[in-house]
Structure formats: structure tokens, C-alpha cells
Amino acid sequence: MERESDEDKLIAVLKRHRDLKRWVMSELHRHGIDCQETYGNDEKGDIKLLNLADTQKAQDIIDGIHQRFNPTSQFIQQSQHNPTDSPHIEIKTQYLYGQEAMTLIAQGTVVGIASANAISQPSQLKLKQSGITFAEHISASIFSSS
Amino acid sequence: MLNVTFYADNGQIPHSIRMGEAFYEWLATSDFAQVGRSKPTPIQIDGELIELPLITLTSTTQSMFIALFNEMVLSETTAMLNDLDNNVTQDMLASRTYRLKKLIELLNCLKSGNFSYLQRE
Numbered sequence: 696m697e698r699e700s701d702e703d704k705l706i707a708v709l710k711r712h713r714d715l716k717r718w719v720m721s722e723l724h725r726h727g728i729d730c731q732e733t734y735g736n737d738e739k740g741d742i743k744l745l746n747l748a749d750t751q752k753a754q755d756i757i758d759g760i761h762q763r764f765n766p767t768s769q770f771i772q773q774s775q776h777n778p779t780d781s782p783h784i785e786i787k788t789q790y791l792y793g794q795e796a797m798t799l800i801a802q803g804t805v806v807g808i809a810s811a812n813a814i815s816q817p818s819q820l821k822l823k824q825s826g827i828t829f830a831e832h833i834s835a836s837i838f839s840s841s
Numbered sequence: 842m843l844n845v846t847f848y849a850d851n852g853q854i855p856h857s858i859r860m861g862e863a864f865y866e867w868l869a870t871s872d873f874a875q876v877g878r879s880k881p882t883p884i885q886i887d888g889e890l891i892e893l894p895l896i897t898l899t900s901t902t903q904s905m906f907i908a909l910f911n912e913m914v915l916s917e918t919t920a921m922l923n924d925l926d927n928n929v930t931q932d933m934l935a936s937r938t939y940r941l942k943k944l945i946e947l948l949n950c951l952k953s954g955n956f957s958y959l960q961r962e
Contacts, residue, residue, distance in 0.1 A: 704962045705869035736861030736939045789844055792886045795857045815887035
């Protein structure tokens with residue numbers, strides 16, 4: 696069998712990121728939340744919630760996704776989110792560690808994170824303390840388009 | 842957003858460069874994907890031992906990445922000067938500026954010599 700090149704692997708990462716983003720958007724739409732993907736290189740996040748009033752509902756959905764893929768995960772009390780007038784969901788396909796979590800918190804627009812990979816325990820704690828909800832270990836079998 | 846992340850093996854905090862899909866796609870199809878080879882590597886981060894697909898930054902690999910990013914920065918700077926001469930739209934300029942900023946960030950991490958591994962996938 697031909698060995699996958701690193702270019703193929705990078706394209707696969709990109710595809711996984713896009714597929715997960717579209718699946719999360721479909722979950723949000725299914726629950727009546729208007730959202731759209733951001734374009735270009737928008738640093739605010741990957742999915743923009745169009746109605747500020749949907750922020751809590753979107754966070755509950757992300758939390759539900761987390762419970763679905765991590766049924767035995769430890770409960771961490773979430774703090775009130777610092778208000779943002781531009782709520783976004785961040786999509787991750789790589790391991791999320793503490794310093795990067797701090798960058799996302801400092802961004803000020805991310806209210807939820809959906810990840811196909813792991814989120815370190817210190818990151819989880821920092822995110823919840825900042826009122827950011829998250830879902831980790833989302834299985835590729837549920838969101839991959841092919 | 843996607844990331845290219847630099848890790849040290851002395852417990853120093855990693856450095857992640859966050860980037861949009863458009864820039865990552867541009868990098869994925871450039872010579873960036875041809876330098877080095879990712880291998881599953883155990884590493885300690887946030888007190889957790891995990892395995893990540895990492896490229897070891899040997900002096901040769903590091904030099905190859907630096908040469909590549911120097912070349913890309915030069916090429917993008919030249920293109921930007923042409924754009925400015927040709928009064929291109931603000932959107933096109935913004936995209937070029939973003940690309941240059943990220944390339945310089947990547948270059949600075951490599952030049953710092955502080956990191957032992959690079960993760961691009």
C-alpha cells in the first residue's frame with residue numbers, strides 16, 4: 696500500500712476540521728440556532744452565532760455533545776461567561792493544552808469549543824472557570840463526510 | 842481555527858500559532874508539507890503524558906524550515922509591493938498581510954532555537 700505523504704495528512708486535517716465544523720453547525724441548526732461559518736482567517740472563531748440570545752442554548756448543546764462522547768467525565772461547574780457581543784464556537788482537531796486555552800479565553804469571543812481530540816484537564820478547568828463550554832473526543836465516525 | 846505548534850522537551854510552555862483554514866490550506870499545498878516527517882512522539886504537557894505526531898527539529902530540519910520560510914516571506918513581500926503598486930483591494934491586501942504575519946511568526950519560532958518539535962497535523 697502506498698504510504699500517505701505529509702501533504703495528504705495536512706489535507707486530511709483540513710478536511711476533518713471542515714467536516715467537524717459542518718456537523719456542529721448542523722447540530723446547532725437542528726436546535727433552531729442560527730449560525731454561519733466564518734471565512735478567510737477570522738480569529739474570532741470558526742462558527743458565528745447570529746443571535747446573541749442563543750449563546751446559552753448553544754453552550755448547552757456543546758455540553759450535551761460532550762456528555763454524549765464522554766459519559767464518565769468529571770463534572771466541572773461552569774462560571775458565568777463574560778459577555779461578548781460576538782459569540783463564536785471554536786473547532787479543534789488537535790490536542791488543546793493550557794496555554795492555548797488561555798489564548799482562546801483572551802480572544803474574548805469564544806463561548807464554546809468542539810474538539811475531535813483531547814482537551815487537557817488544566818485547560819478544561821480554565822475554560823469552565825471562564826464560562827466557556829467544550830466537547831472533546833467527538834468521534835470522526837459521526838462527522839466525517841466520507 | 843487550525844494550529845502549527847512548537848514544543849520544547851525541557852518542560853517549556855509550547856507555542857501555538859493559530860491560523861484560519863485558508864492559510865492552513867495554502868501551507869498544506871506548499872513546500873512546508875515536504876520538509877521533515879511527523880512521527881508519533883510521547884511528550885509531557887500540562888502534567889499529562891500524551892502522544893502527538895511531531896517532527897523533530899534537528900539542525901538540518903530546522904535549517905530547511907528557516908530557508909523555506911525566509912523564501913516565502915521574501916516572495917510574499919515582493920507580491921505585496923506589487924499589490925500596493927497596483928492599488929489592489931483592501932481584502933486582497935488584508936489576506937496578504939495575514940499570510941506575512943503568520944509566516945514571520947513561524948520563522949521567529951524556528952529561529953529562536955527554543956523548540957525541539959513542530960506539530961503541523
